[in-house]
Amino acid sequence: MALTCPICRNGMTPILQRSDNHSCGIRFGVPSPDLPRGEVTYGECGTCGHVATDYFNDWSDQTFRERIYNDSYHLYDPGYVLRRPTALARAVQAHYRPGIRVLDYGSGSGIVPQKLRQAGFDAHGYDPMTDALEPAAGSFDLVLCTEVLEHVPDPWQPAGIISRLARDGADVVLSTLLLPEAREHDFWWLGPRNGHIHAFSPRSLELLFPGMTSYSPGVHSLGAPPRGFLKDVQSAILCERETAEAV
Template sequence: MHARATTLSCPACRAADAREVFRKEFNVSCNCYFEGRRLYPANEGRVSYVECLGCGFLWTPELHGWDPQTFKRRIYNEEYGLADPPFEIERPTRLAAWVARFARPGMRVLDYGGGEGLLARSLREVGIDAVSWDPFYDSSGKPAGSFDLVTCFEVVEHVPDQRRLFFELASLSRGGVCVFLTLIRPERVEGDWWYASPRNGHISLHSATSLRRVCEDVGLALRSFSSEVHAMAQTPSQLATLDLPPVTVSGTPEHQLDSQSR
């Protein structure tokens, strides 16, 4: 496939130079790579993944133009569990146990993008003052004030407006720390990457460079603990003393999909 140059504005750094890296059928999910087969058989056409030539941010321009109702109808519907089986119970339960290992007594904790709030409820059960707010589903408005710890797990890759997202996280964690999970893209992506799967809603995929730039733009320092575990705060000293236990969230699929399947 020959990459096509575009003049799209990068959602992360606003540069105007981008190229198409690959196209993927909309109904391909990350779980297809774990299962080794197509889980959504209907073919709904391909969407483009393009990368910014300045910072390496990878995104899907077509899906970035959708409104929330279209996302709910076409992605976050009753069949979403096929794309991401751990989403509803297993992942928030496991991550709550992980957060409980480093959240200090007396902290005010917000789980941003927490869906139905299972992670925050699990933290409250072990005595941690935690609340959940998911702006995609909750119309009650942003919680007042700021928090000592904001968690944002497997959210970044789903959000079209990256600058707005990171400004909001910066506001909510002002004076505290935001710990977030999103898988950094490989340095080179040619032909396919399993994590770039439209049916999961994975439409905004950072490089190490683009993640650092968007954090700098909102005035926060960044520290990456692994390719998927990151933290940001107002000063590097806050991050230097942060001790996060190791955790693996995404895993690595054993299968690949051939070009006809994807």
């Protein structure tokens, strides 16, 4: 079956096949112990340059929880557990004033909003993989969406929610690794076991979020976030070799 680009809906050319247990951690010497259950084909869009697979399109949220975001997920993304959210919360506190309304979209275990509330922010989290409720009502002054877009079968869904909840003039800060950097090391970024469905091109990200600018290949924003904050976000999400014991 032909692949269709999830961003611009044009055709994609198959460019890569790998086992569904292939982990990003292989780059850092952390192979997956799971037995492969299928083969994942990624395609590249000839129009917007986006790279993605449709392997996960029919998965339910429960299937994602059982096969990707389960008790072993921290083995393949150790920073997800504590290091990354702690660093993100610290960055917000360093560059924004308490009292503003913050949404962490894709908040995982909820560490970022928890720490920000303790520091006096009106902070809320939402993670479609772990929360049954809708995001908090109203608009937000700062919206974070870090290491999330590459995991969502249809990125237009979070893009729509984020655009709706960000107030006029709000700062929106996203992180996801763009092409061509995501193509390095034999497409190390495309780890199905990590739930990595997409590698965005500058063009495909721009289609989702018109006017977005990139601080780095991994950090992107709308509005006028402090440059120091973007630098701190970049430091927080940098991939590095670490073990679960070090988290």
